Amino acid sequence: MHRSASKEAMAHLASAQELLPQMPDTLQRARIELDLQICLGHACMATRGFGSAEVETSFSRALTLGRELGDRQQQFSALVALRRFYTLRANFSAAQQIAEQLLLMAQEASDTAWRVQA
Secondary structure, three states: OOOOHHHHHHHHHHHHHHHHHHOOOOHHHHHHHHHHHHHHHHHHHHHHOOOOHHHHHHHHHHHHHHHHHOOHHHHHHHHHHHHHHHHHOOOHHHHHHHHHHHHHHHHHHOOHHHHHHO
16 A cells, blocks of 8 residues: 555544544534644645645635634634635635635734735
């Protein structure tokens, strides 16, 4: 079997996801799932491509969790990945809507690095 770090990472992340239901439904569990979804999304980009459906699923879930937790940094990260996903899928209206959200977040945070990414 061919091995790569990204494939192994995905296997470990999938194992971690399977353990989540065993944890009590707390903020800590949501934060752990958020981190897992961000990591899984990036691993999917590396192994399945930036436009794979798994990328959208992981980062959409991460965005939802980021909003629930009020984690603006992770929301921004998920939105950047989703904008890339929609751009590669030629869904330019969705990509533009996300780009507008990113720019608004960057302006509200007065964050130069975010503005560059937006």
